[in-house]
Every structure is written in C-alpha cells, then in structure tokens.
Amino acid sequence: MSTPESDVGSLRVGxxxxxxxxxxxxxxxxxxxxxxxxxxxxxxxxxxxxKTGVSRATIREVLRQLTAEGLxxxxxxxxxxxxxxxxxxxxxxxxxxxxxxxLAARLFAERASDEQVKELREQVDVLHSAFEERDSAxxxxxxxxxxxxxxxxxxxxxxxxxxxxxxHEGLQARVRLMRATSLGQPDRPAQTLSxxxxxxxxxxxxxxxxxxxxxxxxxxxxxxxxxxGLMQHSEDGAPSSAS
Amino acid sequence: MSTPESDVGSLRVGxxxxxxxxxxxxxxxxxxxxxxxxxxxxxxxxxxxxKTGVSRATIREVLRQLTAEGLxxxxxxxxxxxxxxxxxxxxxxxxxxxxxxxLAARLFAERASDEQVKELREQVDVLHSAFEERDSAxxxxxxxxxxxxxxxxxxxxxxxxxxxxxxHEGLQARVRLMRATSLGQPDRPAQTLSxxxxxxxxxxxxxxxxxxxxxxxxxxxxxxxxxxGLMQHSEDGAPSSAS
DNA sequence: GCCCGCCCGACTGTCTGACATACTGGGCCG
DNA sequence: CGGCCCAGTATGTCAGACAGTCGGGCGGGC
Numbered sequence: 001m002s003t004p005e006s007d008v009g010s011l012r013v014g015x016x017x018x019x020x021x022x023x024x025x026x027x028x029x030x031x032x033x034x035x036x037x038x039x040x041x042x043x044x045x046x047x048x049x050x051k052t053g054v055s056r057a058t059i060r061e062v063l064r065q066l067t068a069e070g071l072x073x074x075x076x077x078x079x080x081x082x083x084x085x086x087x088x089x090x091x092x093x094x095x096x097x098x099x100x101x102x103l104a105a106r107l108f109a110e111r112a113s114d115e116q117v118k119e120l121r122e123q124v125d126v127l128h129s130a131f132e133e134r135d136s137a138x139x140x141x142x143x144x145x146x147x148x149x150x151x152x153x154x155x156x157x158x159x160x161x162x163x164x165x166x167x168h169e170g171l172q173a174r175v176r177l178m179r180a181t182s183l184g185q186p187d188r189p190a191q192t193l194s195x196x197x198x199x200x201x202x203x204x205x206x207x208x209x210x211x212x213x214x215x216x217x218x219x220x221x222x223x224x225x226x227x228x229g230l231m232q233h234s235e236d237g238a239p240s241s242a243s
Numbered sequence: 244m245s246t247p248e249s250d251v252g253s254l255r256v257g258x259x260x261x262x263x264x265x266x267x268x269x270x271x272x273x274x275x276x277x278x279x280x281x282x283x284x285x286x287x288x289x290x291x292x293x294k295t296g297v298s299r300a301t302i303r304e305v306l307r308q309l310t311a312e313g314l315x316x317x318x319x320x321x322x323x324x325x326x327x328x329x330x331x332x333x334x335x336x337x338x339x340x341x342x343x344x345x346l347a348a349r350l351f352a353e354r355a356s357d358e359q360v361k362e363l364r365e366q367v368d369v370l371h372s373a374f375e376e377r378d379s380a381x382x383x384x385x386x387x388x389x390x391x392x393x394x395x396x397x398x399x400x401x402x403x404x405x406x407x408x409x410x411h412e413g414l415q416a417r418v419r420l421m422r423a424t425s426l427g428q429p430d431r432p433a434q435t436l437s438x439x440x441x442x443x444x445x446x447x448x449x450x451x452x453x454x455x456x457x458x459x460x461x462x463x464x465x466x467x468x469x470x471x472g473l474m475q476h477s478e479d480g481a482p483s484s485a486s
Numbered sequence: 487g488c489c490c491g492c493c494c495g496a497c498t499g500t501c502t503g504a505c506a507t508a509c510t511g512g513g514c515c516g
Numbered sequence: 517c518g519g520c521c522c523a524g525t526a527t528g529t530c531a532g533a534c535a536g537t538c539g540g541g542c543g544g545g546c
Contacts, residue, residue: 019319057300057303060300060304061303061304061307064304064307064308064311065307065308065310065311067308067311068307068308068310068311068312069311076262088405089405089406092404092405092406092407093406095346095350095404095406095407096343096346096404096406096407096410099342099343099345099346100339100342102342103338103339103342107338161335161338161339162331162332162335163332163335163336163338163339163414164335164338164339167339167410171406
C-alpha cells in the first residue's frame, strides 16, 4: 500500500475532464429522453457524426453503451434505432420497479440515519411547494419532475443499496421513454404527493412493512396512469407513425 | 433462398453468422465468468487483439458492452479491469436478487400455464437426479450448475415478465463472479434442492404468497453461504493477492 | 399490365494506421 | 536520500478504406 494513510479517500479530485465518449453518451441519452430523438427513429452513424462532431469509432462505442442501457435497439446490418416500448414491456418494467422501490423503502426505513430521514422529508416539502407554485402548467410539471429526481436521489442513497440505484436508473429511463407514445395524462400531481407522503410517513415511523407497501402502491398507481395512455395503441406493437 | 411462403414464421434460420463483435463479447464474458480472466486482472487492448484476432475498434466496442453489463470496470486513462466485487456490493446484489426471484415466483404461481408448471417440476426432477449421480464431486457440481441454469430458464420464462429475465441475467453473472474471491463452500446441494422444492411446491399449489416467500428464502440462504466466504477478506475491498 | 429479378445506393461491420495525451517506473542529479 | 525528468506503455480519438447486406426502384419478360 503506497497511499499515505492519513484520511485519504475523501479528497479525490473530481476528475473534471470526462472522456469525450461519455460526454457524447450523455448528450445522446438526454436527446432520447427529451424525445428530440423519437422512439423508432433510426440513428444513422454518419448523421450522428455530423451532429456531434466526433468520429465514427467514438459514436459506435456510444451506441453500444446506449444499447446495453436499453435505450436503443440494434437491428443487425441495419443499425441502431431508438427503442419503442411495447405495452407489455412497459407493464413488465413497472412490475419490476414496484418491487424495487418497495425494497428500497423497506431498507430505508430499516437502515437510514435520522439525518437521512429528515433530508427525505425536506425533499418532500420542496415537492409540495413546487406543487403550490403558480407557474404555467408546463413549467410546474417540469419543476416537479426535477424535484422528484432529487427526491429519488435521497431516497435511493438512503436505502444503502447502491445496486438498487443503478438498476432503478435504467428502469426509470425506459419508463420515461414510454411516455413518448402515451403523452396523455401528464399531471396527477396531487395524487402523487399524497402517495409519497405516505411512504415518507411510514419511513419516519420506522415501519418497514408499511413503507414497502406504500412505495409499491405508489408505483402501481403510476403504472395504471402511465399504461392507460398506451391502451389506445395496437395490441403489442408500438406503431408511432401511419395508422 | 427466397423463402417460399407456405408456413413461414416457424422456420427461421437461426442467424448463424452473429456479428463478430458479439462473438467476441460472448467469448470474453465466458472467460470472465470462468475465471480464466480473474477479477482485478487488467484487460489490455493489445493483448486482447492478439488473443482474439480482431481489431482494436471491435475490442473497444466489446469492452464498452461488458462495462455496461457490469462485468468490467474502466479506470480512465488506464483501461478495463475485470470487476472485483466488494462484500457490500455482493450483499446488495443478493438483496435485489431476493426481491426479483420472489417476484418471479409469485408471478409464476399466478400466471403460468399448467404446462409450464409441469415443465418446471420436470427440471427440478432432473436436478434431483443430477444430485443423485455418483460422479466426482467437481463433475457433479458442474452438472448441477448447468441443470440449474435450465431450471432458471423455465422459471424466468414462465413468470411472463421478460424484464425480470434480463435483469436477473446481469445480477446472476455478477454474483457468480463473486465466487472468485470466496471459492470456499461450493456444495450445499441438498439444502438447495429442498429450498427449490419448496418453491415449486408452492407454485404447484398456485399459492403466490408462499411461492414468493419460498423463493426469497432460497436466495437469502444462498446469500448467507455465498457471503460467508467473503467475510475472511478485508472490510470492503477485494484484495485478491497479497495480504 | 403485372410480376419477377437485377442492380444500385445507403449503411453497417470491420480493419489499418496514426497521433496526442496520460500514467508508470526507474534512473539521474542535486 | 529525495525529488525531477524521461522514456515506455496504453488509452482516447481520429481519418480513411473496403467488403457485405438490405431495400427499393427500374426494366424486361410473360
């Protein structure tokens, strides 16, 4: 061990210069999740080269990465396309997410420090005030989504299981993607708030069972709403254009 | 080869010529899971080029893929390394896997066809007879692992949620990887058998709750055993060499 | 007039070679 | 003896090239 043992490990320099490849990955991921690249759209390497300014090799590595993340599908000899989620796939994703958030909630209630519980409550408060804000509807929804992201950060950090976080991230991304086809009912904010309140309340009471249950209920409700928008579409395909 | 339209759809040609990249990915993945590439080992691109015979571009795409699968980590400017699982990471993985298999078992009990249940039972029977076999210990263990893989195939197919399968695959791979450091107690086969029996029995009884519980118990037991081997090692690192 | 088969353009899959940059280890100098 | 500098090593990224495949359009045959 060369590392001079004093209190090393906490003073790492933040590695400012991210590899180009990762920057591109982030940019593309954002573009997909923002629907600037829409589900079903082909990702032609040459176009991406022009748009991003990096070389083909880099682009291809990025595409592999996004493929593994489940955001793009690759058709052999045809290349990458932005994933289109089937209704069934979306339902399956929600099912897993239900379990996962339930687990996270239970663990949070069992293991988190009082500090973390307090922090979680604070995030919920912020969420409430974001809801109260009188911006335009669009504005408010965006704000709430952002705040909710931070809520989830605390939530998944506090449960003490890092694997949950990384898996949840992937699920979350794809679920978000699903809203492409639905786009329908964006706001059921009040309901969301009370569901989350229930989760945090159970956590504050240090009641793991209740927390798990509440978290599951929350995702199930979200699933109902989310899937509803897909119902109108065909049985199991995801035909975005031409009827 | 102009597929004459008679009863097409069932006679797909199995796409024998997989993209080179995927073959290489498979080979490397196998090598990692077989510990021919051991945890902590550096994966130097030039070496891999020599060993696999493909070009650097291809190798790099493969490494990205494996990175995303969680089998290798990349240290910036230093390259890829076969992952070394921390005791905590392993524990976290088991926690998630517990939930996941519990969910799968519940869904299986709820949704699978009688046919599928029967098939599952058959796999368990095969597992039993593999256990009875009087091969060398090593031989038997290998056989049981193979059979168990097939059991899981049926199990995860029958639960009807494809997302579970893909996530479980990833977890499974990394958990297997963990045995690198432990290597300790490979066989607790009898215990395993009875636990699985319990799961399938509950499924046959179409009792989702019991099935979920039994499946969770199974993974928890496996986790205890699996993690035990890691205990002897240092707190949270995974120092494979020199103490 | 319609259908079949051929051909062409568009892309991907893969390879080669090259260059800048960052890390490592070791020898040299003060 | 300790710190500095340097060359070797490996990654990060780019440019260009070429074969193979897929799809669609065009033209000829029936």
